[in-house]
Amino acid sequence: MLRAAEVKPDVWWVGGIDWNERNFHGYTTERGSTYNAYLILDEKTTLVDTCKGEFAQEMMERIRTIIDPAEISYIIANHVEMDHSGALPVVAKACPNAQIVCSGPQGLRGLSAHYGENFNFLPVKSGDTLSIGKRTLQFVHTPMVHWPDNMVTYSAYDKVLFSNDAFGQHFASSKRFDDEVGLPEVMAQAKKYYANIVMPYGKNVRAALDGLAGLEFDMIAPSHGVIWRSHVKDVLEKYALWCSGEAEEYALVIYDSMWHTTEAMARAITEAFMEMGIPARLFDLKANHMSDIMTEVLSARYIAVGSPTLNKQMMPTVAAFLCYMKGLAPEGRVGIPFGSYGWMQAGPKDVAAALEACKFQLPCGVITHQWVETPEGLDAVRDAVMAAIGPLHDEAR
Numbered sequence: 001m002l003r004a005a006e007v008k009p010d011v012w013w014v015g016g017i018d019w020n021e022r023n024f025h026g027y028t029t030e031r032g033s034t035y036n037a038y039l040i041l042d043e044k045t046t047l048v049d050t051c052k053g054e055f056a057q058e059m060m061e062r063i064r065t066i067i068d069p070a071e072i073s074y075i076i077a078n079h080v081e082m083d084h085s086g087a088l089p090v091v092a093k094a095c096p097n098a099q100i101v102c103s104g105p106q107g108l109r110g111l112s113a114h115y116g117e118n119f120n121f122l123p124v125k126s127g128d129t130l131s132i133g134k135r136t137l138q139f140v141h142t143p144m145v146h147w148p149d150n151m152v153t154y155s156a157y158d159k160v161l162f163s164n165d166a167f168g169q170h171f172a173s174s175k176r177f178d179d180e181v182g183l184p185e186v187m188a189q190a191k192k193y194y195a196n197i198v199m200p201y202g203k204n205v206r207a208a209l210d211g212l213a214g215l216e217f218d219m220i221a222p223s224h225g226v227i228w229r230s231h232v233k234d235v236l237e238k239y240a241l242w243c244s245g246e247a248e249e250y251a252l253v254i255y256d257s258m259w260h261t262t263e264a265m266a267r268a269i270t271e272a273f274m275e276m277g278i279p280a281r282l283f284d285l286k287a288n289h290m291s292d293i294m295t296e297v298l299s300a301r302y303i304a305v306g307s308p309t310l311n312k313q314m315m316p317t318v319a320a321f322l323c324y325m326k327g328l329a330p331e332g333r334v335g336i337p338f339g340s341y342g343w344m345q346a347g348p349k350d351v352a353a354a355l356e357a358c359k360f361q362l363p364c365g366v367i368t369h370q371w372v373e374t375p376e377g378l379d380a381v382r383d384a385v386m387a388a389i390g391p392l393h394d395e396a397r
């Protein structure tokens, strides 16, 4: 029989564990994920969030080990996205007496669009409270972190912030808490989550962090991954850093190549960064998923991207990566477009245009080479990068 887990007195985790999820709308989830829901036992029993539709029965089974679902008075839907609300129709049926609390007007609109209007919705504004007995829950809207409807729920009585997607990690585990798993592993997944889902909304994250500033909590219970109880400060600090858009003196060299010339140029550029004492990593797009590269983009100031010309344009692998990066909108980066070509420079020039569209600064211009590169030519590539980047790096030190 499936079990619930008590995370604070009378607060139970009743979520689903998605051990084998490996691709979450295009983002690779090598550790799977969880869809966390929390049951608060009080005069008015309250369920905070539900889960993905396929996990409805798993969640209901966990709930039934604690109470009869018919006793639930409120179901809080902090976020419309289907990994949190997909089970709502099943849960609402099992909890005929429950009101569904959501943000108004956006949450109400979103839930109605997904599941119809035939539910007992209770829309709440930011700052509204709901007394459920000993506890008074407070709702704080966090719009565009990462959909318009997002909100979080705060229980001052428990000192818990039910943060929904914020502070989440795609991380399936038999453990429920950060300290049971280890900070480096959890933080790596939290960073991947931020980079691939939250990065475009840095200003909204800043506003959300400001909105939470007055609340006292010692536990963050997100809707994905493990619960923060020992490293609350660490993850708050990381979010403050990540949403600032500040990058480190760190370089990524990302490329695809058919006959290895663009690859040789990528290696020469990596050597240039190494000579300048700037940590660097090289990524062949054939061997690395773009969501893993994006985790590094979150911290890297210098982003070199290379493509040869293929059929009058850049390679589709490179185009896909650049399209993905543009949507995630890292700010204030330095771009280095490069690549080889046969008879037209279209590939590297397409890369340059895409990096410009990301609003990156391009101090090296476009570094191109016709056909195969000579050792002297590769030295020239390295020297060109050092000449343009050296002064920027000196200024930053």
Ligand SMILES: Cc1cc2nc3c(=O)[nH]c(=O)nc-3n(C[C@H](O)[C@H](O)[C@H](O)COP(=O)(O)O)c2cc1C
Binding pocket: 256, 257, 258, 259, 260, 261, 262, 263, 307, 308, 309, 310, 311, 312, 313, 340, 341, 342, 343, 344, 345, 346, 370, 371, 372
């Ligand atoms: C299938 C194919 C299509 C190509 N199309 C073009 C093209 O449209 N224009 C061009 O200038 N070069 C074209 N080339 C030549 C490559 O850009 C050139 O060989 C380049 O040096 C390859 O760089 P790489 O070694 O990094 O793959 C093509 C090469 C291949 C194999």
